[in-house]
Amino acid sequence: MPSEVVWTTKSVLSTIKKLRQGADVDLGCFHGRNPELKAANILFQLTHEEEEEFIKCSSDINYFVETYCRFLTDAGRTTVDLRDFQEDILETLGQEEWIPALKDVGPKVRNFILMASRQTGKTTTIAAYFAWYLCFHTDRNLAILANKQQTTFEIVNKVTDVFKGLPFFLKPGIESIGAGFMRLDNGCMLTSQATTKTAAIGFAIHVLYIDEFAHIQQNIARDFWRSVYPTLSSSLISQCIISSTPYGQDNLFFEIWDKAVKGQNSFVWKQVNYWEVPGHDDKWAEQMRRDFGEDEFAQEYELKFDLKTNNLLEGSQLNWLKRLSKIYEYEYKELDKTNLDSELYENLQWRKDFDPNKDINNKTDRYVISVDIAEGKDVNEKKDSDYNVAAIHQIKLKSLVQLRKLRRDEQRIENLFRMEQVGLYRDNVKDENVMAKVTKAIVFDQLNDEICKLVVEMNFNGKAYLAEFSNHEKFNDSIVMNSYHTAPIPGEKPPRKKPGFKVRSDKEYFSKLGKKLIGNKTLVPTHEETYHEFNAFGKDKEGKYKGIARHDDTVMAELNLARLYSESEYGDWLYDFLDAMEDSPTKRYAMEILKEPYDENEISDELFTSMFEDNVQKNKIEEIFKVNSERHFKYRPGTSF
Numbered sequence: 001m002p003s004e005v006v007w008t009t010k011s012v013l014s015t016i017k018k019l020r021q022g023a024d025v026d027l028g029c030f031h032g033r034n035p036e037l038k039a040a041n042i043l044f045q046l047t048h049e050e051e052e053e054f055i056k057c058s059s060d061i062n063y064f065v066e067t068y069c070r071f072l073t074d075a076g077r078t079t080v081d082l083r084d085f086q087e088d089i090l091e092t093l094g095q096e097e098w099i100p101a102l103k104d105v106g107p108k109v110r111n112f113i114l115m116a117s118r119q120t121g122k123t124t125t126i127a128a129y130f131a132w133y134l135c136f137h138t139d140r141n142l143a144i145l146a147n148k149q150q151t152t153f154e155i156v157n158k159v160t161d162v163f164k165g166l167p168f169f170l171k172p173g174i175e176s177i178g179a180g181f182m183r184l185d186n187g188c189m190l191t192s193q194a195t196t197k198t199a200a201i202g203f204a205i206h207v208l209y210i211d212e213f214a215h216i217q218q219n220i221a222r223d224f225w226r227s228v229y230p231t232l233s234s235s236l237i238s239q240c241i242i243s244s245t246p247y248g249q250d251n252l253f254f255e256i257w258d259k260a261v262k263g264q265n266s267f268v269w270k271q272v273n274y275w276e277v278p279g280h281d282d283k284w285a286e287q288m289r290r291d292f293g294e295d296e297f298a299q300e301y302e303l304k305f306d307l308k309t310n311n312l313l314e315g316s317q318l319n320w321l322k323r324l325s326k327i328y329e330y331e332y333k334e335l336d337k338t339n340l341d342s343e344l345y346e347n348l349q350w351r352k353d354f355d356p357n358k359d360i361n362n363k364t365d366r367y368v369i370s371v372d373i374a375e376g377k378d379v380n381e382k383k384d385s386d387y388n389v390a391a392i393h394q395i396k397l398k399s400l401v402q403l404r405k406l407r408r409d410e411q412r413i414e415n416l417f418r419m420e421q422v423g424l425y426r427d428n429v430k431d432e433n434v435m436a437k438v439t440k441a442i443v444f445d446q447l448n449d450e451i452c453k454l455v456v457e458m459n460f461n462g463k464a465y466l467a468e469f470s471n472h473e474k475f476n477d478s479i480v481m482n483s484y485h486t487a488p489i490p491g492e493k494p495p496r497k498k499p500g501f502k503v504r505s506d507k508e509y510f511s512k513l514g515k516k517l518i519g520n521k522t523l524v525p526t527h528e529e530t531y532h533e534f535n536a537f538g539k540d541k542e543g544k545y546k547g548i549a550r551h552d553d554t555v556m557a558e559l560n561l562a563r564l565y566s567e568s569e570y571g572d573w574l575y576d577f578l579d580a581m582e583d584s585p586t587k588r589y590a591m592e593i594l595k596e597p598y599d600e601n602e603i604s605d606e607l608f609t610s611m612f613e614d615n616v617q618k619n620k621i622e623e624i625f626k627v628n629s630e631r632h633f634k635y636r637p638g639t640s641f
Contacts, residue, residue, distance in 0.1 A: 070165030152192030392423030
């Protein structure tokens with residue numbers, strides 16, 4: 001006959017105390033006489049404070065985890081402060097919404113895919129989510145699958161450990177528990193097993209977690225997915241969570257991930273990089289490469305689907321961009337100074353701290369806009385459309401501290417200023433003509449032609465874009481950066497520069513130059529999408545820079561700004577800007593830098609090498625553009641300091 005004893009936190013603690021003293025006590029409140037586990041179906045009376053705390057924990061997963069979940073650390077078993085990415089994951093998974101048809105709550109994010117580096121606390125994070133879910137739901141079945149049974153056992157054991165460390169009023173009652181299995185008195189059940197073709201078939205699943213999905217044998221993974229996912233997705237309260245490190249591109253995990261980041265399926269995605277963990281800096285990474293091996297580190301820590309790829313940016317640079325994307329959030333803002341239909345620029349976002357209607361000074365400000373024109377839709381619809389992108393940057397003089405850190409070979413006018421991103425237009429539905437109308441509204445209505453320069457890619461539909469953009473009464477040729485669209489011919493007069501630029505074999509050079517500009521804080525991308533694309537941008541197996549399992553349109557818009565550095569008109573523009581600036585210690589210091597003699601090379605040796613593969617031709621061209629070795633003052637004579 002079940003005990004009619006009504007337990008409280010006070011009586012449970014008293015029982016534990018007496019037990020430790022060796023007294024003969026009633027252990028009916030403990031499962032299997034284990035004081036760390038709560039027995040099923042006991043009568044337990046919560047205090048008013050405990051009721052409020054229970055409700056708070058049920059509605060705030062991060063509070064529950066940071067306050068009550070104890071994990072084994074170097075300091076012993078203790079609560080931990082969640083890292084930012086752990087908070088993001090838990091908050092995403094723990095969001096719920098009311099489902100009228102069922103008169104019950106269900107997950108707001110039904111499908112979630114996670115790609116996380118080793119040693120980032122992924123398993124702990126998932127275990128914390130499962131512990132919260134099991135504590136505060138009723139009549140739900142949760143299943144954990146992985147490539148190895150032992151992996152699933154590890155997660156279940158972590159969930160059990162969390163239960164053991166909870167205060168008694170939060171613990172769920174245990175009906176039965178075993179290796180990789182537990183059944184609770186609230187009707188919830190947690191099971192685990194290695195993934196097979198028929199795994200998880202035969203009973204209803206409300207939360208399915210598949211770990212190391214890329215490493216599951218592919219014939220098994222695909223057969224399992226075809227049999228389980230349709231049934232799972234048909235439920236209104238189901239949730240599917242997938243996680244893995246990469247394992248090449250010929251697998252189901254890559255296919256789901258690739259479509260998720262491109263917005264082609266219902267999966268919400270999250271990537272966690274090694275450098276997001278405190279202490280995992282570039283020095284740590286270099287040691288791990290030596291200890292772990294280059295290929296293993298590339299796959300398990302750098303999250304590369306193709307081991308032959310090399311990320312353009314280093315971990316410290318990506319970490320910096322991620323921090324900027326967290327600081328500077330973006331939002332849509334209606335433009336007050338234009339008559340353009342707002343539906344045309346619905347995908348134009350601005351930094352929250354920047355108001356295009358109030359914060360633009362047409363006398364003291366300067367802006368550059370990098371325009372990347374989409375290649376267009378794939379005729380066979382094998383991939384989604386590229387994006388038309390316009391990245392808007394405000395030109396600002398670097399701080400006095402930054403100017404003082406410039407090396408002697410960096411003390412040129414272009415390096416005294418930074419290009420700080422304040423806006424982004426990104427759209428893959430509307431064509432280049434609409435994009436031109438949007439940029440006209442920005443340049444001619446919100447800004448003006450004297451304070452703005454455009455860098456326009458002409459490889460695809462750039463000509464059509466520029467034709468529409470130039471169709472404005474205030475347009476003049478100085479707005480668009482000019483460049484050589486064709487290589488000079490040896491022995492002939494150099495060709496005339498034309499508006500915009502053509503991407504040739506110089507893409508690698510300007511990509512590396514862009515990396516350098518990001519490294520010295522000259523180029524400052526702040527949009528979250530820009531960070532995500534840089535995180536997946538590197539050399540493919542053919543040695544070409546591109547986005548790997550992600551678009552690279554916003555990346556190219558940023559890197560193309562490096563082309564300003566090969567054109568003297570940009571430097572002249574900055575001189576005019578510096579002249580017009582109000583007097584300040586920073587301006588005076590910048591001018592002092594420019595007093596120093598400087599060897600002006602409009603086209604560097606590296607650029608020649610990258611632009612022209614034929615060394616014979618390159619040598620002839622170098623003769624035409626022979627570098628003037630004469631030392632001279634960079635700042636224009638006659639200008640007062």
